[in-house]
Amino acid sequence: MAVTTVPTVESSKGTEKTALITGSEAIAVACKLADVDVITAYPIRPYDTVMQYVAKLVADGEMDCEYIVAEGEHSQFEIVKHASAVGARVFCGSSGVGWMYAMEALTVTPALRIPMVAMVGNRALDDPGAFGVEHNDALAVRDLGWQLVWVDNAQEALDTALIAYRVAEDRRIFLPCAISCDGAFLTHSQALVKIPSQENVNAFLPRYDRGDLLLHPDNPISVAPQANEDWVMEIRRQNYAAMERSAGVIREAYADFERIFDRSYGNPFFEEYQTEDADVVLLGMGTVSIPIKVAIRQMRKEGKKVGLIRMRWFRPFAAEELTKSLSRFAAVGVIDRDYSFGSPYMSGVLATEVRSALYASPGKKPPVLDFIAGLGGREVRVPDVQKMTEAVYQAAEGKPQPLTQWIGLRE
Amino acid sequence: MGRLFAVEIVYRGIFQKTLAKNISRAIVLAAHEEGKPGISFGRYGDSPERNGIPAKSFAIVATDDQTLEEGMAKYEPKEVDITIVVDDTLFKGVESWAWYGLQPINRLLKPGGTLIVTSREEPETLIGMSHRKEVPYQLAIVKAIPSFSGLWVYKDDHTDVRILGAIPKVLPELFSLESVQKVILADTKNSLKATSAARSHERTTTVTVRPGQGNPEEPFRFEFPKWHEMREGITIPSIPAGHAMRDPQNQQSGGYQPARNPTFKKYTTRTMRPVVNFDTCIKCTLCWLQCPDSCFDVTPEGLYDANMEACCGCGVCEAVCPVKDCVTMVNEVAFQDNASQWEMWRKDKAVYQGWLKGKIESRPERSHGFRYRGQYQEQVAEMAELGVEGSSKKAKEEPARVTRGA
Structure with missing residues (x-):
């Protein structure tokens, strides 16, 4: 296959080819490989780079799909919701306040068991108008039945998009999945990405079969009737059951992915970096992993045994596996590229969830510090990571530390 | 306590x-x-x-x-x-x-x-x-x-x-x-x-x-399904297609009776029901077409029988019927059951005409809001008089049943 949309250094390795593409292009290529039927678009940076690449693929005749430019994000998500109900494989996406403008459509999508795959080009919520990354946009739907996954490189973006279709469209699940890609660091920077062969993708990803929920004259049903208090709990319980099954289906998908594409992600839910002998560990989501890994390598030269846990799947949240892993360390430092004003200890969303998971876990419960960092796309520098690690070490030694600290702030 | x-x-x-x-x-x-x-x-x-x-x-x-x-x-x-x-x-x-x-x-x-x-x-x-x-x-x-x-x-x-x-x-x-x-x-x-x-x-x-006094009918009721028995995705099966009707007199089959929601019948919404003079019906289809509840069954000979398990009593059929006195709305208290008027008419047309005349002529007063200009004001005064005086002139003249032009 040829990715002619971008000038690339192409090299063939077996059936796979390598292309120099951005994270957004990687998602667009996944849409092509997944043979998506309906895509809706509305421009907002940084997500709009995906729609540009998909539009070019369609214009160049490389991809065959309905490509609809909506008049706003709400319609954008409603259109694909309906297309999915009639059996189309769909893709959608947005960023920041665009995602929030679609919120009503985002809430009904999991309720109707629509396996939409969306890309969130993570962006700070207005105001101020800012392009840079924050995770509050995608996190806003964390309670609604969306499966949420974060990636930190373009290869993972492509692979995860394929996995997302496989999981979302599994009849046991039928819940939407949003792939979060950090604005700028991932959406706008090009990297060498292995493009899987169409044959392998076809082997990995079965056709979307809406089955008994297909809205079609041959399967006459009504979708989303009004219901009163006699029905709502049962409906919510069904979605609870679907999300409960999600972790198992994700594991199956990653195992099949490894078998078919010969590329392994290890534990699907989170990546562990240099944790085997670590005293303390840092924990974050998205591209913040890169400066952390660099800092860890430097600190290890100074004898500090620091590791990283990079969360991929935030929903479902792998509480048991994560807390089991965390119980090995003397202290944990969570890096939140988000905020949750007024939350317990004024911490970010991720730290609050990690603490919540630890509280009911059977093993050791290390202290959890939270660092609010990198908001609005601000660079998280190696010295910042070293500063955080110092505080985590202090906590590990039992020295009182503020539970929430702002890092990289002018003060 | x-x-x-x-x-x-x-x-x-x-x-x-x-x-x-x-x-x-x-x-x-x-x-x-x-x-x-x-x-x-x-x-x-x-x-x-x-x-x-x-x-x-x-x-x-x-x-x-x-x-x-x-x-x-x-x-x-x-x-x-x-x-x-x-x-x-x-x-x-x-x-x-x-x-x-x-x-x-x-x-x-x-x-x-x-x-x-x-x-x-x-x-x-x-x-x-x-x-x-x-x-x-x-x-x-x-x-x-x-x-x-x-x-x-x-x-x-x-x-x-x-x-x-x-x-x-x-x-x-x-x-x-x-x-x-x-x-x-x-x-x-x-x-x-x-x-x-x-x-x-x-x-x-x-x-x-006393116990045992009243309508012996067993009211229809349903069991709520458990969460895992319900269809997923907030979907419900549609109402299936309908079927032909059968004439109980000559067993002739034809026409069309739509299938209806078995779990939500809605007919207790009704305060009046249409009675139909099948002998003057010109089969113009307007009642069938305009009924918001698809309550009309089409009979084998092409007449329109308002099904009382589906009629909400809105009165649109009476309003759109072009034939004088072919469809007349009558207070629901005048009826004891939901039986088919068409079947009664098929059985004995003379008896049916007698029944129809009786229902229309002695119908108890009933309206949604008001049926002619000024009725509302008349009723307020009449009821206030009844409340304060214990009786009204009209009530004395016509103690229980009031006939009014539609």
Whole structure:
């Protein structure tokens, strides 16, 4: 296959080819490989780079799909919701306040068991108008039945998009999945990405079969009737059951992915970096992993045994596996590229969830510090990571530390 | 624990929403005059903004705050001391807009509790319309045309105060006549209304409805499915396609009867039903086409039979029918069952014509809002007169049945 949309250094390795593409292009290529039927678009940076690449693929005749430019994000998500109900494989996406403008459509999508795959080009919520990354946009739907996954490189973006279709469209699940890609660091920077062969993708990803929920004259049903208090709990319980099954289906998908594409992600839910002998560990989501890994390598030269846990799947949240892993360390430092004003200890969303998971876990419960960092796309520098690690070490030694600290702030 | 009182007001959506709320509020305020705390609320799961849909308001009163909380802890009362019915056609049972099936009008009444109804019918007629109950209860009739108005207007015809005056007669422990008169005066500044309440109090008598009296029909009902038995994705199967009809006289098959929702029939929304003169029908299809509830079954010979398991009684068919007196709306209290008119007509046309004439000529007065300009104002004056004086000129002339041109 040829990715002619971008000038690339192409090299063939077996059936796979390598292309120099951005994270957004990687998602667009996944849409092509997944043979998506309906895509809706509305421009907002940084997500709009995906729609540009998909539009070019369609214009160049490389991809065959309905490509609809909506008049706003709400319609954008409603259109694909309906297309999915009639059996189309769909893709959608947005960023920041665009995602929030679609919120009503985002809430009904999991309720109707629509396996939409969306890309969130993570962006700070207005105001101020800012392009840079924050995770509050995608996190806003964390309670609604969306499966949420974060990636930190373009290869993972492509692979995860394929996995997302496989999981979302599994009849046991039928819940939407949003792939979060950090604005700028991932959406706008090009990297060498292995493009899987169409044959392998076809082997990995079965056709979307809406089955008994297909809205079609041959399967006459009504979708989303009004219901009163006699029905709502049962409906919510069904979605609870679907999300409960999600972790198992994700594991199956990653195992099949490894078998078919010969590329392994290890534990699907989170990546562990240099944790085997670590005293303390840092924990974050998205591209913040890169400066952390660099800092860890430097600190290890100074004898500090620091590791990283990079969360991929935030929903479902792998509480048991994560807390089991965390119980090995003397202290944990969570890096939140988000905020949750007024939350317990004024911490970010991720730290609050990690603490919540630890509280009911059977093993050791290390202290959890939270660092609010990198908001609005601000660079998280190696010295910042070293500063955080110092505080985590202090906590590990039992020295009182503020539970929430702002890092990289002018003060 | 003190004593808990519960009163439900069963009313028709839109037409009687304000009436029900006024009664419910005044009950709580009158009890409060005597130091009893209370709350007033409409059943939230109802659809009171839809024409004619049976709906409920509740007044919960207690002798002390903690006892009141016992009542508030329930979404709605499981049994009531008084059921107030502001439209007598509700005696046939109520089906709100959920999967509740058909609920007998007396379902929540405690043994010995009282049904208060506004009606011009005799007790026997009303008892015959309501379902049988295993325990005895009392029936009190406030003689009045059921008070119907609109969403934005209120028909101030003394119905509320007459019902309020009847309450202390049947349950003096809830509040006294003096207390409710105080509330009425404070609320309306209208001494005639306080008089109406007193007259109603004087006149209210009850008859005992014995176990086994009433309609023996088993009301239709449904079991709610468990969460894992329900279809996923908030989907429900559609109503299947319909089928041909069969003529019971000659076994000829033809026409079309649509399949209908078996779990939500809606027909208790009906306060009037169309009666059809099949001998003058020109088969123009307009009633069938315009009916918002697809209630017309198409017979093998191409006539249109309004199916009473589906008709909500809106009257559109009567309005669009181009033939004079072919479709006529008649008060629902004039009927005992939902049988097919067409089958009756097929069996014996002469008998049917006699039946039809009788239904139309002696139909009890009934309308949604008003059927001719000025009717509304006439009725308000008439009902106020009835309330204050104990009788109206019209009521004397035509004691129970009033015939009016459509």
